[in-house]
């Protein structure tokens with residue numbers, strides 16, 4: 001597929017005032033107030049697959065992979081599988097030539113199911129159970145990112161051949177993101193602190209394990225970060241640390257993994273991430289620090305998840321009730337915090353668009369709420385919705401490709417929605433809807 005084939009659909013979106021960067025690239029206007037995704041009307045997808053449903057635009061995912069590869073041609077791009085993992089998506093990722101970051105035996109099992117090349121897999125996690133480590137070693141993943149002294153010993157005892165490892169370093173850099181997903185700052189559960197000397201100690205421990213081969217360092221300063229300066233600062237500190245290790249241990253580490261965390265806009269006006277600015281500043285910073293410390297340039301890896309897949313996704317809900325409170329209107333839909341816990345976890349905000357018929361031009365502010373037994377079960381707070389919105393209408397929520405299906409739960413014994421991919425006018429069920437039988441199958445009475 002060429003770039004030219006991917007672009008025309010974007011024009012359709014812009015003409016229809018669908019905010020670019022928030023809606024999947026193939027989104028376009030259909031007839032009678034419908035939207036098309038991958039050439040398929042949303043009303044048709046709702047009728048065929050039911051609601052709520054996660055929709056995924058294959059072209060957007062592929063285009064984002066290409067954007068990264070062309071902005072950073074000499075850098076390894078590893079897709080962070082935790083953002084959205086299933087066999088279909090991993091096939092696209094493999095075909096686009098990306099590597100893969102997994103963080104559990106379960107994620108690795110999905111990779112194994114599509115024969116994702118072990119040579120392109122990086123295994124993460126602050127906790128790796130014995131089962132995780134065994135699965136990683138058995139599949140022969142190229143790199144394991146060690147995150148504790150205990151893990152270094154456990155992996156050292158388990159590894160059969162020299163296992164490539166990276167050490168996860170906490171560089172002490174604030175990414176200015178929600179505190180629940182800020183992982184570059186001191187005194188939290190991820191990584192070895194650079195400032196305290198824990199990272200240098202970890203290096204010594206890995207070097208002392210004959211079955212481990214230290215190939216580099218890793219850092220990940222958090223998620224949904226738009227300030228390129230934070231990534232740049234982390235890169236500088238990491239290279240300075242590599243230089244210090246050269247002095248202390250006489251080693252030149254060949255790899256540096258700078259993690260993911262690149263922000264996406266969820267609503268119009270949210271800060272976006274300047275990929276080309278990032279590429280330029282990170283490469284300059286690493287080149288400058290390496291030459292000033294007379295270090296050979298390491299091979300760089302980055303690990304975007306959200307930036308690859310968030311804007312490829314739309315969640316489709318059906319309105320079940322419209323209730324007028326004392327001062328607010330509540331539009332209640334057939335999903336909620338079980339398919340999207342991000343509003344309750346991080347106060348995340350979304351935009352919402354009614355689809356499937358012509359609506360009144362008069363809008364009012366409404367709060368879209370879910371079906372779960374919590375007052376905090378909110379899909380979108382204070383969003384403008386047409387005054388004639390009623391039960392049975394469809395709502396489309398954009399930018400739900402990342403950390404939605406992967407964070408979904410069965411709260412209130414509600415089955416998780418299906419994941420449907422679209423492309424070239426056809427839809428394909430990647431993950432079916434979870435049924436009551438599925439839920440009961442684990443209950444052994």
Ligand SMILES: Cc1ncc(COP(=O)(O)O)c(C=O)c1O
Nearest residue numbers: 080220223260261303304305306
């Ligand atoms: C080690 C690591 N790499 C990559 C990612 C991907 O993050 P994001 O989806 O924000 O790019 C994460 C999650 O934050 C992570 O923990």
Ligand SMILES: N[C@@H](CCCC[NH3+])C(=O)O
Nearest residue numbers: 082181223224342402403
């Ligand atoms: N789950 C988070 C991101 C965490 C990223 C993984 N470390 C979110 O939805 O934004």
